[in-house]
Structures are given as C-alpha cells and as structure tokens.
Amino acid sequence: MSATHKDPGLPVSNPTTPHWQEPLHPLADVSSPQLPETADVVIVGSGITGCSVAKTLLHRDPRVRVVVLEARGLASGASSRNGGHIISPCFSSFDELVSNFGTKAAVELAVFSERNIDKTFEVAAEFRSSGLVVESKIRRTEKVLAFRDREKFDRIKTVLELWNEHMPIDRRDPFHMVDPEEAKARYGMQNVAGLAVGRAAAAWPYRLWIGIWIQLYRTYGDRLSIETHTPALSVTALQQIEQPHQYIVTTPRGDIKTTHIVYCTNGYTSHLLPRLRGKLFPVRGTMSAQDLGSSVLNLGAQRSWSFDASPSQDVETGVVDPGLYYLTQDPDSGYMMLGGEYDHPDSIASSDDSKINPLSAEKIVDVVPRHFVGAKAPVVVSLWSGIMGFVRDGLPLIGNLPEVVSGRPGKGEWIAAGFNGYGTGYCLSCGEAVAEMILGKDIGWLPAVLLLTEERFGGSLVTRNAWGALIGEDDGVEEDESTRTSSEGSGAAAEVR
Numbered sequence: 001m002s003a004t005h006k007d008p009g010l011p012v013s014n015p016t017t018p019h020w021q022e023p024l025h026p027l028a029d030v031s032s033p034q035l036p037e038t039a040d041v042v043i044v045g046s047g048i049t050g051c052s053v054a055k056t057l058l059h060r061d062p063r064v065r066v067v068v069l070e071a072r073g074l075a076s077g078a079s080s081r082n083g084g085h086i087i088s089p090c091f092s093s094f095d096e097l098v099s100n101f102g103t104k105a106a107v108e109l110a111v112f113s114e115r116n117i118d119k120t121f122e123v124a125a126e127f128r129s130s131g132l133v134v135e136s137k138i139r140r141t142e143k144v145l146a147f148r149d150r151e152k153f154d155r156i157k158t159v160l161e162l163w164n165e166h167m168p169i170d171r172r173d174p175f176h177m178v179d180p181e182e183a184k185a186r187y188g189m190q191n192v193a194g195l196a197v198g199r200a201a202a203a204w205p206y207r208l209w210i211g212i213w214i215q216l217y218r219t220y221g222d223r224l225s226i227e228t229h230t231p232a233l234s235v236t237a238l239q240q241i242e243q244p245h246q247y248i249v250t251t252p253r254g255d256i257k258t259t260h261i262v263y264c265t266n267g268y269t270s271h272l273l274p275r276l277r278g279k280l281f282p283v284r285g286t287m288s289a290q291d292l293g294s295s296v297l298n299l300g301a302q303r304s305w306s307f308d309a310s311p312s313q314d315v316e317t318g319v320v321d322p323g324l325y326y327l328t329q330d331p332d333s334g335y336m337m338l339g340g341e342y343d344h345p346d347s348i349a350s351s352d353d354s355k356i357n358p359l360s361a362e363k364i365v366d367v368v369p370r371h372f373v374g375a376k377a378p379v380v381v382s383l384w385s386g387i388m389g390f391v392r393d394g395l396p397l398i399g400n401l402p403e404v405v406s407g408r409p410g411k412g413e414w415i416a417a418g419f420n421g422y423g424t425g426y427c428l429s430c431g432e433a434v435a436e437m438i439l440g441k442d443i444g445w446l447p448a449v450l451l452l453t454e455e456r457f458g459g460s461l462v463t464r465n466a467w468g469a470l471i472g473e474d475d476g477v478e479e480d481e482s483t484r485t486s487s488e489g490s491g492a493a494a495e496v497r
C-alpha cells in the first residue's frame with residue numbers, strides 16, 4: 001500500500017519541539033476537570049482552523065456551546081510548527097489553478113486567499129489590547145521569491161502576465177521581476193536566476209494562535225470547553241437522527257454527545273474519516289531555526305524569502321526535491337527560520353512528527369550560505385518537523401460531509417482540512433465559512449470549488465494527482481477497496497505538480 005493510503009493514526013505523543021513553542025504557554029495543557037457530556041458543536045483540532053471555527057461560532061451565536069478536542073497541547077500542530085510565513089499560494093500557482101479549475105474559479109480562489117491575509121491582521125488587531133500584535137510580531141514583509149533555475153524564473157513571468165490579464169485591477173502587479181545583477185546589488189542574493197519581489201507577511205505562529213485561543217477562553221469560558229490531551233478516537237451516528245445530539249464522539253476520558261462535529265484535523269483527518277485515505281494524506285515538513293551571527297543582516301522586520309526551483313526526483317536513489325525552501329527571520333534574535341524538503345518519499349509522506357526527515361535536515365543548512373552574499377555556515381539552534389495535510393487535487397476540503405465520505409447518515413459532520421502547506425492563505429476564512437454554514441448563514445463568498453461535494457469526492461480527488469511528484473507517486477495510485485465509489489477509476493490522466 002502506498003504511503004498516502006495508510007491510516008495516519010492519531011498525533012504521536014512525543015513530537016519534536018519547535019523553537020516557536022518555547023516556552024510553552026501556561027494554558028497550553030488546559031482541560032476541564034470533567035469532560036462535558038454534551039455539546040452543540042465538537043471541534044476536533046486546535047490549530048488555526050479549529051480556532052477560526054470556534055471564534056466565529058462563539059462571536060455570532062450567543063447560545064452555542066462548543067467543545068474543542070485536541071490530542072496534544074493547545075495549538076501545537078502544524079499551526080505552530082510552520083515557517084511563520086503568512087502567505088497565499090495562489091500567485092505562484094495561478095497558471096495551474098487556471099488550467100485545473102478554470103479562470104473564474106482561479107480568480108475567486110486568489111481573491112479569497114489574498115483577502116485571508118488581510119483578515120489575519122484584522123483578527124490580530126481585534127485582540128490588540130491583550131498585547132497579541134506585539135507578542136506575535138505579526139508584520140507585513142517585502143517578499144523576495146528567488147528562483148534557483150531559469151525555467152522557474154521564466155515561468156513566473158508568464159504567470160504574472162496571466163494574473164494581470166484576469167485579476168481585478170486592485171490586485172494586479174503583486175510582484176515585480178528582478179534580474180540576477182540587481183538581485184545581488186540590491187537584495188544581497190547570489191546563485192539565483194532572478195527574483196520576483198512582492199508582498200507577504202510573517203509572525204511568531206504559536207504566540208499568534210494560542211494568544212487568540214486564550215482570549216476566546218477568557219471571553220467565552222461558560223460556552224467554550226477546551227480539552228487538550230483528549231484525542232477523538234471515533235465518531236458514531238445515533239440511529240434516531242431527529243434528536244438534537246446526533247453523534248457520539250468517543251475519547252479516552254469518556255463520550256460526548258453532539259449535534260455537530262467539525263474535523264479540523266488536517267493531515268490526520270483520514271484516521272477518523274477512512275474514506276478520505278489516499279485523497280487527503282499527511283506530509284511531514286522539516287523546519288529549523290538557524291543562527292548565522294553577523295554574517296547576515298537582520299532584515300526580519302521588513303523582509304521574508306522563498307527559494308524556488310523546478311521539482312525533481314533522483315532516478316537512482318528515489319530522493320525527491322520539491323524545489324521549495326521558505327524563510328522568515330526573527331526580527332529580535334535574527335535567527336533564520338528556514339524549512340524545506342529533500343528526501344525519500346516514505347520520509348515525506350509520514351504522520352510522525354517525533355522524527356525528522358534526515359536528508360532534508362542536512363540540506364536546509366546549505367540554503368542561506370548558498371544564496372545570501374557573505375553568509376557563513378549556520379549554527380542550528382532548533383530542528384523540528386510538522387505534519388501538513390495534502391489533497392490529491394491540490395485544494396482544501398471544506399463544508400458539510402456527504403454520506404459517501406463520512407459513511408454515516410445525518411447532516412451534522414463538517415470538514416475544514418487539507419491546506420497543502422499553505423494554511424495562512426486559507427484556514428482562517430475556511431474555518432469561518434464552516435462555522436457560518438453550521439449557523440445556517442449564506443456562504444456565497446466561499447469559492448465553490450473548495451466544497452467537498454460527492455462529485456468532487458468521486459471526481460478530481462480520484463483523477464488528479466497534484467502532489468505525485470512530492471511523494472514520488474505516479475498516476476497509478478492504489479485504491480483501498482473500501483474507498484471506491486462508482487464513479488472512480490474512470491479518471492483522466494493525472495497531473496503532477
């Protein structure tokens with residue numbers, strides 16, 4: 001069985017420790033003395049997405065009672081193991097979005113995702129009086145997207161033309177191109193084919209998301225129970241679906257009856273929803289905090305970087321190079337917060353963040369000395385891994401679960417998961433959309449292409465293979481018999497990103 005079709009299991013109990021999570025917040029392990037017996041909504045997972053669902057529900061409906069189940073510490077998953085970049089993936093992949101989903105959907109996605117960045121700042125500002133903005137160091141940055149090969153640099157110029165042709169006027173020209181000479185003289189970058197320089201943002205992710213959780217907990221403590229170290233083990237639908245509590249969520253501390261359950265479990269989702277195996281799968285990312293001393297300037301308050309190359313796989317060793325390294329710099333310590341992969345597919349397609357992709361860990365120390373003029377070899381201050389959720393067609397899975405996915409009757413199961421390594425461009429707005437759907441509000445503002453419909457489940461989640469190159473799979477993906485639907489198997493040729 002290919003790695004993407006395996007049960008990801010529950011989050012392991014002994015994960016690596018990210019630099020971001022030191023020190024842990026005093027309320028990181030918060031729980032009620034007794035697990036509540038009932039809830040209106042159980043949210044599984046306390047990352048950005050779960051936080052957004054909870055915040056929206058609690059803000060918009062004064063009656064709703066929410067229980068959050070988190071297998072480990074509060075906000076300790078990918079949301080605080082990432083690169084700290086607040087960024088939309090839509091610009092650099094705009095050509096693929098257009099060819100995969102059509103121009104209209106691509107434009108909707110790009111506007112939605114870019115708007116999500118502004119929303120992140122708005123949410124942080126809502127809690128300004130708690131010190132969140134200062135604590136989390138949330139800031140706009142000039143984004144330097146450096147291309148390590150000519151092919152990629154040429155492609156981005158075409159992408160920019162396509163973007164400017166179709167995007168609304170106020171979103172045009174998000175990046176400008178810089179040739180290698182100017183890259184060196186003005187941006188201190190070497191060994192690059194060129195740069196695209198535009199906008200992004202950055203933050204200390206753990207402080208941002210746990211900071212918001214704590215404010216919610218203090219404000220809505222009578223209606224919000226946060227239960228850390230309490231994994232959801234299974235979900236059962238009650239037979240009498242007309243009663244208010246349609247589902248039982250089983251945990252090691254007891255059962256909870258609930259009307260709605262929301263899966264904000266990202267790479268682990270298919271443990272609870274086995275029919276999603278092979279369609280939404282875990283990808284292990286590698287991150288580091290590197291000290292380069294005075295050999296690099298501290299530009300962290302105003303700049304962030306990515307290094308992009310064409311993806312490749314070594315035919316002899318099987319090692320995959322997805323081609324991407326991403327980098328923010330802490331404005332106080334000057335540490336380079338750098339991540340990226342270069343490893344065997346079985347290392348990358350893993351849900352175990354107690355281990356680190358070994359080859360990736362070796363490679364990421366070379367990136368800054370190779371590309372920053374004058375940079376010396378770094379001291380690695382901290383090295384960790386985190387689990388992302390990748391989706392076969394390359395887009396997050398949002399909305400009400402059709403029975404063909406949940407395997408259970410009823411309309412109370414929801415999902416917001418599978419952010420393909422770019423959560424800060426999507427999670428907040430997607431969590432908000434799911435909460436509004438639960439409250440029966442209109443979500444016409446959500447790009448319809450993100451919805452997990454029965455059609456998508458049997459369609460692009462089978463026929464596409466957006467991440468085949470990353471995890472070394474071709475289009476001959478093995479399907480678990482139990483996950484087949486009648487429309488599967490007829491698929492068009494897979495696309496490899």
Ligand SMILES: Cc1cc2nc3c(=O)[nH]c(=O)nc-3n(C[C@H](O)[C@H](O)[C@H](O)COP(=O)(O)OP(=O)(O)OC[C@H]3O[C@@H](n4cnc5c(N)ncnc54)[C@H](O)[C@@H]3O)c2cc1C
Pocket residue numbers: 010011044045046047048049050069070071072075076077078079080081082083084085086087230231232233264265266267268269271272284285286287326339385386387388389416417418419420421422423424425427
């Ligand atoms: C190394 C790395 C680098 C990244 N860099 C960036 C970046 O720079 N910019 C960017 O935008 N995105 C980045 N991402 C992606 C981004 O972090 C994620 O897309 C985003 O955090 C997803 O948020 P989430 O809330 O959906 O998932 P998570 O934050 O992973 O939260 C899911 C939670 O569910 C819990 N859980 C799972 N199963 C269960 C269960 N059965 N019971 C109870 N709890 C459960 C987990 O413990 C976890 O806390 C990166 C990710 C990684 C791993």
